[in-house]
Amino acid sequence: MAGAAARVVRAASRFVDGALPVRIRAWDGSEAGASRASGAPVVVLAHRRALRRLLWQPGEMGLAHAYVSGDLDVEGDLQEGLTAIWGLVRDGAVRPRRPGVTELPAVLAGAATLGLLGPRPAAPPEAIRLPRFAKLHSQLRDRAVIHHHYDAGNDFYELILDRNMAYSSGYWTDLAAPLTAENLVAAQDAKLDMICRKLGLGPGSTLLDVGCGWGSLPIHAAKHFGAHVRGVTIATEQRDHINQRIRAEGLADKVQVDLIDYRDVPTQIEEYGAFDAVSSIEMGEHVGDGNYPTFASILFGAVRPGGRALVQQMSRRPGDHPGGGPFIETYVTPDMVMRPVGDTLTLLQRAGLEVRDVHVMREHYVPTCRAWIATLEANWDRAVELAGERGARMWRLYLVGAALAFEENRMGVDQILLARPTATGRSGMPATRATFEPSAQNVGTPAS
Numbered sequence: 001m002a003g004a005a006a007r008v009v010r011a012a013s014r015f016v017d018g019a020l021p022v023r024i025r026a027w028d029g030s031e032a033g034a035s036r037a038s039g040a041p042v043v044v045l046a047h048r049r050a051l052r053r054l055l056w057q058p059g060e061m062g063l064a065h066a067y068v069s070g071d072l073d074v075e076g077d078l079q080e081g082l083t084a085i086w087g088l089v090r091d092g093a094v095r096p097r098r099p100g101v102t103e104l105p106a107v108l109a110g111a112a113t114l115g116l117l118g119p120r121p122a123a124p125p126e127a128i129r130l131p132r133f134a135k136l137h138s139q140l141r142d143r144a145v146i147h148h149h150y151d152a153g154n155d156f157y158e159l160i161l162d163r164n165m166a167y168s169s170g171y172w173t174d175l176a177a178p179l180t181a182e183n184l185v186a187a188q189d190a191k192l193d194m195i196c197r198k199l200g201l202g203p204g205s206t207l208l209d210v211g212c213g214w215g216s217l218p219i220h221a222a223k224h225f226g227a228h229v230r231g232v233t234i235a236t237e238q239r240d241h242i243n244q245r246i247r248a249e250g251l252a253d254k255v256q257v258d259l260i261d262y263r264d265v266p267t268q269i270e271e272y273g274a275f276d277a278v279s280s281i282e283m284g285e286h287v288g289d290g291n292y293p294t295f296a297s298i299l300f301g302a303v304r305p306g307g308r309a310l311v312q313q314m315s316r317r318p319g320d321h322p323g324g325g326p327f328i329e330t331y332v333t334p335d336m337v338m339r340p341v342g343d344t345l346t347l348l349q350r351a352g353l354e355v356r357d358v359h360v361m362r363e364h365y366v367p368t369c370r371a372w373i374a375t376l377e378a379n380w381d382r383a384v385e386l387a388g389e390r391g392a393r394m395w396r397l398y399l400v401g402a403a404l405a406f407e408e409n410r411m412g413v414d415q416i417l418l419a420r421p422t423a424t425g426r427s428g429m430p431a432t433r434a435t436f437e438p439s440a441q442n443v444g445t446p447a448s
Contacts, residue, residue: 003030004114008045011110021088025075041084042075048115055111056120064327068394069124079373079400086404126394127330141335154241156386157214159379160372160395164188165214165241168282168312169365169413177367184371187364192220198357198417198436199277199308200428201225208232208275208302210262211283215242215255222254230272231257232265262287265298274304282413284313284344285336289322292337292344296351303420306428309353312361315341315412327401331394341414348418356429357417357436362406365413369403 004026012020023033023042034040050071054062066072074081111117161167162184170187171194177183201207203226209217212231221227233239242257278299287295299309316322316338323329324336345355376383376395383392405411419427
């Protein structure tokens with residue numbers, strides 16, 4: 001009897017036009033499919049359950065469950081393997097087809113021979129489980145999503161991210177720079193510096209950071225520009241981490257973080273007062289379409305006339321899937337909305353903000369994700385210790401897939417600079433962009 005790999009290839013030929021462009025290594029050690037000499041990716045089926053997952057959920061979700069669970073792997077570097085496989089799909093080398101009615105008996109017989117018939121395998125426990133009756137983007141559901149995403153804990157994120165704990169795209173002044181920890185720090189410093197300059201921050205300026213993460217921007221703005229910053233987050237782990245940093249940096253007189261939902265910011269405005277500047281860095285994707293007008297109006301209401309706002313946010317091309325795709329929505333952040341940047345501009349303008357500058361940073365997310373991947377791989381044993389084997393595999397797949405999506409323009413990220421004009425139309429903006437761009441001489445220079 002032929003090895004399992006040959007039987008898999010024969011069965012797969014009924015679902016794909018042309019020769020299978022990958023090599024298969026099955027659970028019994030047998031190999032079949034494209035030759036190794038061709039350089040084709042080698043897909044490793046560690047367990048026949050991988051095929052059962054694909055039988056029940058063909059496409060991205062079945063593959064994701066199989067990879068996270070360890071039932072399926074790609075030999076060698078996952079990034080190179082996924083790039084090659086996605087290229088074959090994109091270029092039409094892999095064209096899925098439906099078996100004809102006359103083929104169904106052979107399909108069922110092949111599935112039975114491979115031991116694939118049986119109940120649907122359960123999703124790995126790393127898949128998110130949301131409150132059953134929580135309304136989309138209710139505070140209850142949003143908190144559940146946030147807590148799921150940060151379940152790995154601060155120690156895990158400290159392992160992956162740079163010393164700023166910046167969980168957003170950096171700004172690489174050299175996109176070809178080696179993906180070292182030092183260069184990732186420089187890219188994040190440059191991004192934070194550029195945001196502060198775009199917002200016109202200086203000693204005594206006031207900033208509200210909505211969705212402040214682990215405090216990279218509040219700490220940077222206070223330490224290097226002398227700003228007074230309030231941050232808001234709904235993640236207890238993040239709030240606790242920021243408070244530790246505030247104490248360590250001696251910034252208690254300049255930075256305060258509140259554990260509140262962005263929708264509750266208006267109730268605090270009387271206490272806060274109007275801010276010179278407002279920022280939201282890669283948080284707007286998570287508020288949803290229905291809530292985005294509220295989000296935009298909160299930014300408008302929090303900034304004084306003549307002040308500025310900056311939104312860094314991920315985007316999609318018109319007509320593309322508005323969320324992160326089935327894998328991200330199941331394992332990472334469900335309920336994301338990434339709309340075309342023009343649609344987001346319209347929503348911000350309707351709130352009363354004036355769009356002053358749109359800075360496309362899509363290419364900068366590629367080395368950012370790949371630097372995180374390099375750190376993950378270099379510290380794999382520790383990552384497994386913190387997040388578990390399946391959790392670490394989920395993060396590997398997530399970051400590799402994200403880097404590829406940004407590289408191939410299936411996802412984007414943009415910095416949107418806005419102003420709240422005065423009643424007479426004054427924006428308070430400089431006439432040129434020259435003051436925005438960070439330079440080697442001014443990045444991270446402490447405020448006087």
